[in-house]
Amino acid sequence: MFKLSVRNLTKAYPNDDSGETQVLDHISFEVSKGEFLGIVGPSGCGKTTLLKIIAGLLEPDEGQILIDGQEVEAGHNRVGYIFQQESLFPWRTVRQNIEFGLEVKGVPEKERREKSEEIIKIVGMEGLEKNYPHEISGGQARKTEMARSLVVSPDILVADEAFSNLDAQTRNYLQEEFLRIQDLTGSTIAFVSHNVDEAVFMSDRILVLSNLPARIIAEYKVEIPRPRIRTSQECLSYRSKILDILSIEQQKAMKRSFKPKQSVST
Numbered sequence: 136m137f138k139l140s141v142r143n144l145t146k147a148y149p150n151d152d153s154g155e156t157q158v159l160d161h162i163s164f165e166v167s168k169g170e171f172l173g174i175v176g177p178s179g180c181g182k183t184t185l186l187k188i189i190a191g192l193l194e195p196d197e198g199q200i201l202i203d204g205q206e207v208e209a210g211h212n213r214v215g216y217i218f219q220q221e222s223l224f225p226w227r228t229v230r231q232n233i234e235f236g237l238e239v240k241g242v243p244e245k246e247r248r249e250k251s252e253e254i255i256k257i258v259g260m261e262g263l264e265k266n267y268p269h270e271i272s273g274g275q276a277r278k279t280e281m282a283r284s285l286v287v288s289p290d291i292l293v294a295d296e297a298f299s300n301l302d303a304q305t306r307n308y309l310q311e312e313f314l315r316i317q318d319l320t321g322s323t324i325a326f327v328s329h330n331v332d333e334a335v336f337m338s339d340r341i342l343v344l345s346n347l348p349a350r351i352i353a354e355y356k357v358e359i360p361r362p363r364i365r366t367s368q369e370c371l372s373y374r375s376k377i378l379d380i381l382s383i384e385q386q387k388a389m390k391r392s393f394k395p396k397q398s399v400s401t
């Protein structure tokens with residue numbers, strides 16, 4: 136049975152012309168337990184909308200989300216979400232941030248402490264528990280957010296361009312850290328990225344989305360043994376295949392937005 140099944144999702148938003156803009160166009164896919172699924176697509180194509188629907192933060196117009204084969208409704212709370220922008224509470228320490236979800240669930244203090252200790256070790260944040268978000272680096276903040284999501288044992292973790300605001304070195308380090316933490320926790324992850332290299336380095340499988348409205352236009356099982364070497368021929372070959380598809384999508388979008396002037400006969 137699949138950990139996550141996304142079935143036939145469609146979504147439209149109201150637009151400025153009192154009409155609707157279709158954002159998701161019958162999206163269906165599955166994610167297996169423990170799988171790392173990468174999702175890439177052009178900017179503004181509907182990636183965040185898709186993740187919000189999976190996480191139960193937004194209702195689709197049509198379609199279903201199934202977790203372990205059971206349909207879930209919006210507001211289900213079974214998916215951890217790592218947002219594009221840093222989202223730690225500035226008035227809480229690292230440990231208090233990590234324990235937030237447990238507090239909301241009413242977990243007693245002793246158990247909260249045990250669980251947060253364990254996840255703090257896993258993500259490698261020992262010694263920083265009492266620091267406030269402004270006292271840790273951007274990379275450490277991302278690890279704290281990952282810990283905050285994982286400590287409540289979500290069925291699935293979704294991440295929305297989680298490393299896009301970081302420098303290249305920190306990004307590479309965090310990619311390796313996320314994979315290490317996923318390995319230790321057995322988490323199932325759907326990871327949206329506009330960075331194709333990142334998707335190839337991390338993913339077991341990659342979905343490529345079209346321009347708005349998003350459809351799945353390609354799917355690759357990334358059959359490269361781990362640990363992967365970013366600059367290997369295998370990685371570069373997946374990269375160029377995906378970039379080719381995205382560049383064709385971009386050309387289509389440019390053609391649509393370019394209105395040729397009336398030709399003048401001479």
Ligand SMILES: Nc1ncnc2c1ncn2[C@@H]1O[C@H](COP(=O)(O)OP(=O)(O)O)[C@@H](O)[C@H]1O
Nearest residue numbers: 148149158177178179180181182183184185347
């Ligand atoms: N709440 C909203 N209301 C209206 N339009 C929205 C809303 N959220 C996103 N959009 C539009 O829907 C499209 C897809 O947005 P989004 O899912 O954020 O794309 P991505 O994450 O791929 O950049 C964009 O054109 C965006 O402007």
Ligand SMILES: [Mg+2]
Nearest residue numbers: 182183184295
């Ligand atoms: Mg987005």
